[in-house]
Amino acid sequence: RKEVEQDPGPFNVPEGATVAFNCTYSNSASQSFFWYRQDCRKEPKLLMSVYSSGNEDGRFTAQLNRASQYISLLIRDSKLSDSATYLCVVNVGSYKLIFGSGTRLLVRP
């Protein structure tokens, strides 16, 4: 079983749609949680950290459920520029990030 699991997609949505991605992690000792965005053939870039209380950054909302070991990302009013791969990332201990395989999002006009 992978340490961080994501639906690979692709999710193909029209502009303006709301789309949600889910992620589960296996290590209950995980301490920090993130969503990264990766454009084709580029490096991953931090989209947002995820907190137990839930947090929002503009059109993006992230949620964490520690009891279920589940993380989500909601994107409202999708833009063409949101097309990318979204990586769910977990930090266990102090030194390494564990990445999921990513969920691909395609936003069409």
Place this chain on the structure above:
Amino acid sequence: ETGVTQSPTHLIKTRGQQVTLRCSSQSGHNTVSWYQQALGQGPQFIFQYYREEENGRGNFPPRFSGLQFPNYSSELNVNALELDDSALYLCASSLRTGARDYGYTFGSGTRLTVV
């Protein structure tokens, strides 16, 4: 503020050869981590360097080795290259304060192809 820079950007090597990849960390960062990202997969942790010593290692064989220099830059060396080593190699720097790392920043990577 200078970001993380990696060199070279692309590289083609023959099976059995050795390769050295380089990374300059972001200004103010003291920790460097290396990741391997195969096509269609998420990055996989190789190892991390802090205070010029290996601080943690993922599930990679000993032919993957590294160095960190006093200026916090780093090298990743891979010996006896195999076809499966073809991947994007990412370097990330961060600032370790106490027991936590902050400000993880990735370089744009080195794309290695082994033929």
